[in-house]
Amino acid sequence: MADINFGLLKQLCETPGIPGREEPIRRLVADAMRPLVGEVAVDALGNVIGRRPGRSSCRVMLAAHMDEIGFMVKHIDDKGFVRILPMGGWDPRNVVSQRVYVHTRSGESLLGAVMPGVKPIHMQKPEDANKPPTIDELFVDLGLPADEVKARLEIGDPVTMARTAEIVGGNVMSKTLDARVAVFVMLEALRVVGDHEAEVLAVATTQEEVGTRGALVAAHDLQPTVGVAIDTTLANDYPGPADYDAVTRLGSGVGIKILDSSLICNPQLVRHFRDLAEANNISHQMEILPRGGTDAGAIQRSRGPVPSITLSVPSRYVHTVNEMASLKDIEAAIQLLTVYLRHAHEGRYGFEADLG
Ligand SMILES: [Zn+2]
Structure with a gap:
């Protein structure tokens, strides 16, 4: 079994918080995030925002949604x-x-x-x-x-x-892995990241499941220079769907999104994540999701243009009580996000070079 803090993940999955009524999960997330960032704030849509200062002009907004269907x-x-x-x-x-x-x-x-x-x-x-x-x-x-x-x-x-989170084989099975496992990945990356040049704005967002509403207003306020959503994605690698419709496969690594129906991820940002995964031997897979969106789609168009991407934890049976994610993929997601935060200030995602 991968070495993850299952106790925290279980608590995150089992704490209630439907869109717009995130009170119980918000309290838990704020308490878990506070020691990792110094202090946390909450905005009028209920987003929990943790800030870790940096030394460069790069401002990375992380978004993991804490509401559940x-x-x-x-x-x-x-x-x-x-x-x-x-x-x-x-x-x-x-x-x-x-x-x-x-x-x-x-x-x-x-x-x-x-x-x-x-x-x-x-x-x-x-x-x-x-x-x-x-x-x-x-x-x-x-x-x-x-x-x-x-x-x-x-x-x-x-x-x-009413469901509990359990270990099943090398996986966690639970309701609400979408997107509490992403909140978990964000918290664990903050825990291990250590020093970083970029300013990090870690946001546990609200109301994603009814149209990425929390992320939209948080990004408008925070004005990040880069947006990174973390969420689950489809792993249709079970009997029924065609092989070419799998999107991702359980246990084959963290998903680096190329596009979904809410955004086309900035191609240079995709390359940056891909290069970091390869250089650090982090198990990963490229993801194309024909239908479905994430907070990254909202961040990208929140105010001015923000180069954005989504890191995905592959999950079987999304939007059921038996969502299933591989512990190895969760670990890979934490690793890739951590490495990215250490290198975020090196990223150049503009299109100025095309002007010649
Ligand atoms: Zn969802």
Whole structure:
């Protein structure tokens, strides 16, 4: 097993924080980041920002999003069953029969089951089967009488999946690796980086899963000269998807993104990361993601143009409760980010040379 601080990663994965309601994870991340940067700030969108001063004009913004896909309570019926609004991209097939926590204003986390309103298999006709429900058709059963549900819950209460992070083979399997494993990578790189010339602005961003909103405003405020998002990406290397649609493969190293549908990474920045990975024997793979975006897309266009890139931790089964990432890939991501921060001030990513 790679030598990683699994205790911290597990805590990060298991702490709730849907988009816009990141309070619990924000407290944890701020506490974990503070000793690594001196002091942390929080902005009005809830981004946690740690600053490590530098000696050059290079200002690197790191962005790892701390929000998780989840749900919000949108309706409680007369029998006490709860309807939920998805916050982020859920495939309903991965939601049916899961257990969730509803987080109430008094600080309780009530366990419930997300179920479809269908007859049990014993009573189904053949034509009833094989029709996947929509999220609207699902409800949460908290096992409580209606008056108690109405007294304890409010419309807008956050709902998160009830799952723990576990080691499975050489991997971690958990809900919310997207993108808590990226927050973990950012924190661990800050822990080991030591001296660096560039100023480092480490941001645990909010509301990524509903459209990279936290990163957009943080980058506008911080005015970085380089943007580096860290996130998970697809590892479609399991039965089903075609081999050419794999995007990345589990255990084949940290992903260096060339493009996704939110940005074309600055080619010189891509080259810089690639050269550093090769020179330092860090296991890596090049990534092209046809659909999907990251905070780097927001940073790149936040104010003025910012050369930007994403470092990816390959993950199977993204946006399910069984996201799976290789410990070796996580380790490689920490190494590459650390090496980059030590060399960031050497980077030249402008296009002036093309003017002749
Ligand atoms: Zn996501």
